[in-house]
Amino acid sequence: MSPTITTSSEANGNVSAATARAAAKAAVVAEQTGPQPITLAKALNTAMADAMHADPSVLVFGEDVGMLGGVFRITDGLTKTFGKDRCFDTPLAESGIVGMAVGMAMNGMRPVIEMQFDAFAYPAFEQIVSHVAKMHNRTKGTVKLPMVIRVPYAGGIGGVEHHCDSSEAYYAHTAGLKVFTPATVADGYRMLREAIDSDDPVMFMEPKKLYWSKDQVDLDALRAEHAENTARGTSSEGRAAVARPGTDATLIAYGPSVPTALAAAAAAAEEGRSLEVIDVRSIVPFDDETVCASVRKTGRAVVIAEAHGFASVASEIVARVQERCFHHLAAPIRRVTGFDVPYPAPKLEHYYLPGVDRILDAVDDLQWED
């Protein structure tokens, strides 16, 4: 990240837009250029830093996000760079964090807050459902609530109970929340900046098992893309991506399941079956167009997600695809999801998680004529 540090008096003083802009410029210059092997963690961290440079109203807070840089180090260095008025620890209370963020967003700030783990966002559920999701609608848009709630979610990290919940369905079902979840390093940067730019609240679901996965990513190119999008009023928001093209069947996945789906597609290719993989990216809004285009083409689909299957985002995808593509379907849409059991202890999570074999089994079940 940028070695440029605002002086402590600047960082602690009333934030000046001019200073911030200058710092942002310097940061861009100081950063190494060209594609680099970068982790998702680093991409998210850079997105926050760039957003904070660009806009003095962007604040970061939560539990342990200051000196420690968060338990996953996603906010590493932000306090040092921007001072503790702009990135700070709160008392240990999630409803407090979200509720305070609502008030700050009502009063001109753009808070980006961290829930330490998925299950530890539940104490804030009332604030999220009854206020974050409803304030804009309640006030007929006179109050905008530009805030991002970052939630490290899902499993596969050998975490103890309460540290691996897939909680996206709770938010996706709540009208008034956008729900994003990146699956690639570049999307980590791209989508978090878009989330921070959004005038509406965004639940930003970060697949924690991908935090340390690396891709070759050119941060400068992403910055330029963001700048261009901002200038043109465009964005990738609400769009799914074809993560791998294919022709025989469609795997629809998001977040932590995308790499698994890609691995399954690679394995299927060896067996001569061409699977298209769709990375949903944005759960709300949902990109019916991209998803349905693929299913209409392939005629078969498997939806993959880590969360319990019952009344889930995966159920929704199945429901809407069958509504929209019914006559293109050669077989029922299959789901490969977490079982309807509490997320298991580390030594058992392997049996719970949708894996390559389970996906391939589901693909095999798609009533092939051959």
Next chain:
Amino acid sequence: MSPTITTSSEANGNVSAATARAAAKAAVVAEQTGPQPITLAKALNTAMADAMHADPSVLVFGEDVGMLGGVFRITDGLTKTFGKDRCFDTPLAESGIVGMAVGMAMNGMRPVIEMQFDAFAYPAFEQIVSHVAKMHNRTKGTVKLPMVIRVPYAGGIGGVEHHCDSSEAYYAHTAGLKVFTPATVADGYRMLREAIDSDDPVMFMEPKKLYWSKDQVDLDALRAEHAENTARGTSSEGRAAVARPGTDATLIAYGPSVPTALAAAAAAAEEGRSLEVIDVRSIVPFDDETVCASVRKTGRAVVIAEAHGFASVASEIVARVQERCFHHLAAPIRRVTGFDVPYPAPKLEHYYLPGVDRILDAVDDLQWED
């Protein structure tokens, strides 16, 4: 309800099983017999009273459930009859109510607690998701958690914001919770007694707009049925009901939407279309058998629910029915649900709620060949 009142020393003393049993007997005798026009509210109230008579470990508590009898009067008279050790008001804190109930259930009681309105259960979300749903599993069944969380839910009563949420999807998606929702007066009695009898926690979703709807119900017959079921170890738990038989298409509904679905079926009948109506009754566990038998027969289905459609129980029903009945389907399964918008203010709720016309439109869309 029974005029038999335990003396205040009994009611306030340590509860004696013998006394309670005697009282229960007296209550049964004192009650008028034969079918009576009874409200759902009365059926629920009677179910709690009978369960309290039958088992001294059944306790009722929550906000305003004591002297006031609850804001919907569902607990009316319970404090008077059973004393304030067995039906009492708590401080105003939902997480406290649920968390305390967890401890009581761990220590030999069977708490039946009331959340005042759907949206006011959200402060208890962490307790519900992280403990109520998980305690049995966490302890490999050494701790049973026989508790019932009663939630008056859904709309259609002209309530102001936060008083009309359909929150069943949040609970249905959470592994470890049973989710029941009665749609008839008899089921109000039957299912609440089964919920209280259950050794597992039950989210008992009460359609508040049906509280004052009346049916001809014979409480004594229901009591006898319950006694017989108890003796034989049988129950209606987890079973859907065919609320109206039909042949052309299936309407799948639950809770507040069942009467609407029945009205739609009646209207369709006049137009010569025979619709079968399934009352889901138990969302978790789900009765695939009954639902799929109907859809396989009719070949067409519409799922109806008040909640926002996205990632909802309705999505789940569509997903599982298409998985199981794909080749019997003549048309995509349609959903008629609440829109994906915050529950509207009273003067607008009419436009939000799935109504007869909207259901009939969906039925019309089921690609009839005629």
Next chain:
Amino acid sequence: MTISAEAPEDAASEAVRKFGITVEDYMLPARHQIQMVGPDGTLNPHTEQGTQPGHEYALPGDEELLAAYEQLVVGRRVNDQNSALVRQGRMAVYPSSHGQEACQVAAALCLSDGDWMFPTYRDSVAVMARGVDPVQTMTLFRGDWHGGYDPAKHKVGIQCTPLTTQLLHGVGVAHAAKLRGEDTVVLAMCGDGATSEGDFHEALNFAAVFHLPVVFFVQNNQYAISVPLAHQSVAPSLAHKAVGYGMAGERVDGNDMVALLAVLGRAVRLAREGSGPLLVEAHTYRMQAHTNADDATRYRQDSEVAQWVAKDPLSRMETYLTDRGLLDDERAAGIAEKAEAVATQLREGLSEEVPVEPQDLFKYVFSTPTPQLKEQSALLADELSREEAAK
């Protein structure tokens, strides 16, 4: 300015130094509730006002008292008018603050223009006293929409139902303002029952740790729907809760307009000067049922209610001002006229049938509707046009 837990000197130690009292004496409310004018309308001798070292209060000025009295009369009229409108079916529900008008008025008057108020469903009179249009204020209870005014414009949160959630919004507003170096004070309001909620705890603690200018104002009207105070708390007073946050607490006679102006006025001043948050509990009484839908005879005796009639905030203030020679018949008539004008405004505004716009369902969920919402909106539009055509 740095907002952090290591604020240079905290309010408590500053007070200890300044007032020469112990930190507990700073945080604990005065041993008796502050009362300046008794139920009979006469000024208490200074020694009997309940003040003590570190908790001294000056009598508000005449103009302030008169302005407050005017709002009191208006507030009572508003309460009674709205209750009547509910009975006539012009409004769905109204949680009346009848009997609590002194608290309502003081809450509005203690704030400056740049300050914010975060009210509950019961605080309609405070919202109007703060300057929000009466008819707009009633939008929520009329059932047209969830809120009828622009919070940012009036610096008043939408009257909040999920209990104590709004306190945290107040904390956030104060925090944002402090970060920008503005001297905004936030008055965050809740009831006695609400103090039992977790968000109450989190809000007070956040405000204290970040040393924010928030005055928490609890109207203890003795009931949470049917549940009396004794079932909410066994603390000596709700103001004692301040101690757990290292915050100063105070309790005041909530039916004494004069004391309320003094206590809330001082609290707002201290908050603005950087003392951090404060907690004020007003002892008052909910004279009517929780809302028109409630039946208070199920849980309380008429005799209890009767006792509080004698403590009415309006008649007390009227006697006091009349005795002081500040209020005469002419002035009183002028005030009554103003109150009547507001009542008329309410009556007329609420008898007008405002047509609802079904498409509003989809318009404000997000800044720009999602494709899904556009689809649903089209569905409804189609439905309605077919209905229209069928007519």
Next chain:
Amino acid sequence: MTISAEAPEDAASEAVRKFGITVEDYMLPARHQIQMVGPDGTLNPHTEQGTQPGHEYALPGDEELLAAYEQLVVGRRVNDQNSALVRQGRMAVYPSSHGQEACQVAAALCLSDGDWMFPTYRDSVAVMARGVDPVQTMTLFRGDWHGGYDPAKHKVGIQCTPLTTQLLHGVGVAHAAKLRGEDTVVLAMCGDGATSEGDFHEALNFAAVFHLPVVFFVQNNQYAISVPLAHQSVAPSLAHKAVGYGMAGERVDGNDMVALLAVLGRAVRLAREGSGPLLVEAHTYRMQAHTNADDATRYRQDSEVAQWVAKDPLSRMETYLTDRGLLDDERAAGIAEKAEAVATQLREGLSEEVPVEPQDLFKYVFSTPTPQLKEQSALLADELSREEAAK
């Protein structure tokens, strides 16, 4: 017996009568933390133990002290052994209570057989000191299952992660026991950071309003992961939070085994006698990182840690008992042997590879699996049998 807000005489007024102190003096902790034995291992003169009227403490008996010392030594050995096992990869994670062992031991020893304990993730030593099998205790951190012992059998809740949620379970257990007329006391434990959560507030208030025999025991080890106490609370002490619930609070040197036994012992006795709940804060220090996964150098200085080495609860107790002539080399050797035996048990138990049973995923979700779970269980069984066949 009626549990209701109108309990005949509340604890505070009883104390006021009995001890001749004010209600605030009853609720407020003593002005200094209770300390009986200083860091150098010598007994403080009685006047310097921090006690004051209404807060008097007797020195625990010799046998009690020796039993506690033994558990202290065992506890330290358990902490160090478990940390070593994590380093060796035999256990996934371990939140060590190194430095807090006196609190851990006192928590277990103050309870009778029929009492309940509700511990957190950090309280493994307390759980073992209460009698739960060490290897079973480690199930959670080893990753085999979410809990390894039967809470009802041991009257110990599963070590809880969602902060302060377990306090409410403790309140419920106490409530149920009280309704049945049992004299169960519940010790409900949490950390300093956890006191900021809403459930802390709700648990203390419920216990106070229902007048339940719960002792809330806060181990203030100065940090919540990286966040120092000053960012959690600006109250004079966490024990001051008792006041807001009308409850008595006390603070004690959490590295002084003797004072802990006295203070927790008295709190449990008072609770059992019907004083209602009490809040005890122990001042201690988390000597190691939050867990092995944490890096404490990011947020605190070694010098700060070093200061606390001098206050170590073990060496202090050792000096004290040796000086008193209660501990000699022979006894010490016997104790060390017992500690070593527990360490061996842990080492051996945790090096055994316990095979996991995939079907356990479905077995315990409900008392009887739903049709859906049966289906999913069959799916997994089929998958595994095909895998097996493919081998």
